[in-house]
Amino acid sequence: MSIISNGIVLFILVVIAAISGYKLRALTLSGAIATIIVGLATLLAFGAQGLLLMGTFFVTSNFWSKFKADKKKSVEDKIKKSGARDAVQVIANGGVPGIISLLFLLFQENFLLYMFISSLATANSDTWASEIGSISKSKPVHILSFSRVDAGTSGAMSFLGTISALCGAFLIGIISHYLWNEVTFQLGLAIGIVGFIGNLIDTLLGAAVQVTYTCPNCGLNTEKTNHCGQSTMYKSGCRFLNNDTVNFLSIALGSLLILLFTM
Numbered sequence: 001m002s003i004i005s006n007g008i009v010l011f012i013l014v015v016i017a018a019i020s021g022y023k024l025r026a027l028t029l030s031g032a033i034a035t036i037i038v039g040l041a042t043l044l045a046f047g048a049q050g051l052l053l054m055g056t057f058f059v060t061s062n063f064w065s066k067f068k069a070d071k072k073k074s075v076e077d078k079i080k081k082s083g084a085r086d087a088v089q090v091i092a093n094g095g096v097p098g099i100i101s102l103l104f105l106l107f108q109e110n111f112l113l114y115m116f117i118s119s120l121a122t123a124n125s126d127t128w129a130s131e132i133g134s135i136s137k138s139k140p141v142h143i144l145s146f147s148r149v150d151a152g153t154s155g156a157m158s159f160l161g162t163i164s165a166l167c168g169a170f171l172i173g174i175i176s177h178y179l180w181n182e183v184t185f186q187l188g189l190a191i192g193i194v195g196f197i198g199n200l201i202d203t204l205l206g207a208a209v210q211v212t213y214t215c216p217n218c219g220l221n222t223e224k225t226n227h228c229g230q231s232t233m234y235k236s237g238c239r240f241l242n243n244d245t246v247n248f249l250s251i252a253l254g255s256l257l258i259l260l261f262t263m
Contacts, residue, residue: 010048014039017055026062030087038090038098045101046116049179053117054097056175057124060168061093064131092244093123096251110182114191114262115255117183121172121195122254126202126247128168133161144207154223154243155207169195190261198254205246211237 018035021027027035035058042050091098096119104112133140139148140156149156170192177188213232214221223243225232241249 006048007043010043010051011040014043014051017058021058021062025084026065027090028084028086031085031090034087034090035094038094041098041101041105045104046113050101050116053120053172053176053179054094056172057093057120057127060124060171061127061131064128067131068135088244092247093127093251095248096255097123100255111259111262113180113182114187114258117172117176117180118191118194118198118258119251119255121169121191122198122202122251123247124172125165125169125195125199126250129157129161129165129199129203132164133158136160142207143203153221154210154212155203157203165199166192166196169193169199187261191258194254194257194261197257198250201253202246202250205241205250206243209238209241210246211239211242 015036018027018032018039021035022029022032039051039054042054046053097116100112100116100119104116134151136151136158138158140151140153140158140161141147142149142153143155143157151158170189172195173188173190173192176183176191177185183191210223212221212223212235213225213227214235215227215230215232217228217230220227221235222232
């Protein structure tokens, strides 16, 4: 098959994957459309290897989000969004890799490849930390106050979540070593380190500046603007820095950190 034919087949697979995600209620309609757009940008820039790495992130993220979902009800009550991912959530996690893909199409520089991989390592690290850490039997510790807080609290870390974050980051780094000749084993390890640091940045931003609200009815501290059928009250943080914004920023910063190892 020609390169064009291969590309068409791969794009059809992206569309099928997005539709399947929508049918399985892992994605909303807007989320499926955003997934197709990000997937197309990745395909054009990095081919099958890029799609495989992106797919690793999306598939494992969806798996861990569904894993022991019944035990995550109390966490879902605190976070802004749960269940099917919409376009905002897809862009929050896949927007940076998508933008880097477009930049790679224009400039064809290897450092952009490294940034692309590092952005996915950061996103995977953060997602694994959140989804797996939320089922920890022990309460997490707030990264700034070092006090025990409820699972799902912005800026909280647990031992299980931390180990999961490391595994998620290094999975992307190691796979990238086998997908691209440009990624040495040492660079793959550096990408894993960068991805984990990006997750820590996300946790710090969540603790220090992410907006939180309080439900006037039940007193729950939450990321949601509505709870118990009524509007929540502003408690702390920057109003424009919600979880999606913090995710986008931490992934962007994580992708830039790899330049310290490569420039």
